[in-house]
Amino acid sequence: MSTPFDADAAEYDEDTFHPYVAEQLISGLDRAPKLLVDVAAGTGAAAFAALRLDPAAVLAIDLSPAMIEIARDKAAVQDPDGRITWQVGSALPLPVADREADAVVCASALHFLGQRALTDWHRVLRPGGKLAFSMVSAERFKPSGKFAELVPRDLRVPSTLEEAAALATDAGFRSATAQHVQLDQGDRVRQVFAVFAEA
Numbered sequence: 002m003s004t005p006f007d008a009d010a011a012e013y014d015e016d017t018f019h020p021y022v023a024e025q026l027i028s029g030l031d032r033a034p035k036l037l038v039d040v041a042a043g044t045g046a047a048a049f050a051a052l053r054l055d056p057a058a059v060l061a062i063d064l065s066p067a068m069i070e071i072a073r074d075k076a077a078v079q080d081p082d083g084r085i086t087w088q089v090g091s092a093l094p095l096p097v098a099d100r101e102a103d104a105v106v107c108a109s110a111l112h113f114l115g116q117r118a119l120t121d122w123h124r125v126l127r128p129g130g131k132l133a134f135s136m137v138s139a140e141r142f143k144p145s146g147k148f149a150e151l152v153p154r155d156l157r158v159p160s161t162l163e164e165a166a167a168l169a170t171d172a173g174f175r176s177a178t179a180q181h182v183q184l185d186q187g188d189r190v191r192q193v194f195a196v197f198a199e200a
Contacts, residue, residue: 010067013044018184018191023047023108025182026133029197030054034103038062038125040092040118040134041110045072049079051106059085062092093117097125107134109193111168116155119172126200132174135182135193136165165194174198 013019023046030037035057039048042061051059063069066089073087090096092114105122107114111134122132138160159165162179169177177198184191 004065006065007067020046021184022135023050025195026106027051029133030131036102037104038102040107043068047106047108048085062088094121095125100127102126104131109135111136123173130200132198135195137193165196169198
């Protein structure tokens with residue numbers, strides 16, 4: 002099954018902002034999870050970064066077969082122990098039992114998933130489990146073309162750090178904090194909110 006994201010897969014890793022954001026999200030997690038779920042994993046930046054936390058297992062799921070194929074190719078070198086399970090499929094709902102996950106990470110994809118994703122992440126996380134996600138700001142959110150059609154209307158795109166953190170608290174998460182993640186790429190400055198919370 003082809004998706005609109007498949008066409009971008011081959012060049013996806015050329016954009017250094019994706020792994021940079023993924024690293025910031027993983028850096029906000031403070032313990033070794035038994036199961037970490039990487040939602041909308043793309044070519045695996047967050048899943049690979051999560052290996053330094055020494056998780057027992059990582060589930061990386063993405064709708065795009067082309068993205069997952071590239072991730073699997075990289076895994077031969079970056080995940081020689083085979084701790085990451087790569088799965089092509091919808092992230093809603095996650096193929097994870099209630100309270101089974103210790104951490105959920107989603108780098109720069111919540112705006113395609115909508116409010117239901119936050120509810121589902123709360124479902125799969127055990128009490129005290131950690132959530133880390135990034136979200137573009139309302140000021141910078143300008144979806145166009147094929148991607149504009151994929152944006153759900155039920156999610157309030159935040160304008161401030163407080164509004165970004167509220168995405169988590171409004172979904173039932175505790176201890177939500179938000180910070181700016183910014184990268185100067187020469188020709189432009191990229192910025193998103195990084196949100197950390199606890200189930």
